[in-house]
Amino acid sequence: MIEALRHIDTINPLRNKNDFLNIPIDLLGYAIRWKKVNQVKLFIVLKTLFNYRFICDRETINLICKVAGYKQIKTFESNFKWLVSHKWVTFCKKYCAIKGYNKLKINKCFMSRKGVQFTPAYDLEHFRAFIYGAVITYCMKRKWFLDRESGIEKRSPVKRSRRKPVSYNLPLSYLSAILNISKSSVSNYKRIAEEAGYINYKKDYEKLENISPRYFYNYKMYSDIENFNKLRVVNGVLCIQQPDKITTNMVVKTKRNMRKKT
Numbered sequence: 001m002i003e004a005l006r007h008i009d010t011i012n013p014l015r016n017k018n019d020f021l022n023i024p025i026d027l028l029g030y031a032i033r034w035k036k037v038n039q040v041k042l043f044i045v046l047k048t049l050f051n052y053r054f055i056c057d058r059e060t061i062n063l064i065c066k067v068a069g070y071k072q073i074k075t076f077e078s079n080f081k082w083l084v085s086h087k088w089v090t091f092c093k094k095y096c097a098i099k100g101y102n103k104l105k106i107n108k109c110f111m112s113r114k115g116v117q118f119t120p121a122y123d124l125e126h127f128r129a130f131i132y133g134a135v136i137t138y139c140m141k142r143k144w145f146l147d148r149e150s151g152i153e154k155r156s157p158v159k160r161s162r163r164k165p166v167s168y169n170l171p172l173s174y175l176s177a178i179l180n181i182s183k184s185s186v187s188n189y190k191r192i193a194e195e196a197g198y199i200n201y202k203k204d205y206e207k208l209e210n211i212s213p214r215y216f217y218n219y220k221m222y223s224d225i226e227n228f229n230k231l232r233v234v235n236g237v238l239c240i241q242q243p244d245k246i247t248t249n250m251v252v253k254t255k256r257n258m259r260k261k262t
Helices: 001-007 025-033 037-048 060-069 071-086 127-150 170-181 183-195 213-222
Strands: 021-024 090-091 096-100 114-118 167-169 198-207 231-234 237-250 251-255
Touching: 001 021, 001 025, 021 025, 021 037, 025 037, 025 127, 025 170, 037 060, 037 096, 037 127, 060 071, 060 183, 096 251, 114 127, 127 170, 127 183, 127 237, 127 251, 170 183, 170 237, 183 198
Parallel strands: none
Antiparallel strands: 021 114, 090 096, 114 251, 167 237, 198 237, 231 237
């Protein structure tokens, strides 16, 4: 696939392997929520190769299949038919016209002008992991912002800085509610994104001072603490398990050409 990208300089605007696109986060959220990852991947492949229009001949289809990693043309045909039926791609004389991001009619999860940096030379090979990592990254940063504005982070160093962190606690339930998917699916998405190097996550615990682990079971049974089932003994210290701390390796930027939401 990478070799294919290197040999299409005459039509591909991304001629350097370090060049990137800024993909709208709402498009990626749509792909997850409505299970359209394969269709969105083909759309982004078309945007990567041709940007606005192309001639859909046999040579071009073979090129698209090679870049997208399709082993059979049938895969291209089924996904392309979906793009045409939803008018993401339209026919204009002898060309196929590719809709701009602004003109796509999709159910937006986030109503955001943010986009995620997409490097075709790497991300096309790990597209599903890229989408998962991008949505998790955006939700992590969004939650930080909302917590900061609501004062939840009042006593935290995060509150004193306007710079968004590269790591923050993100509950499974938060993503599950936004994307309308199960917590087990969110957990699986996290694993896939981590394996591809887009994010890292680790367990996070809040220590309970001056409480001996010897009274763990008594404390768990009789305390009035919320979520007592999250009590753990870690390295001989009684703790409350917090949501996993997510660390991202992805870049989120504002798309200047996206319409403001009213």
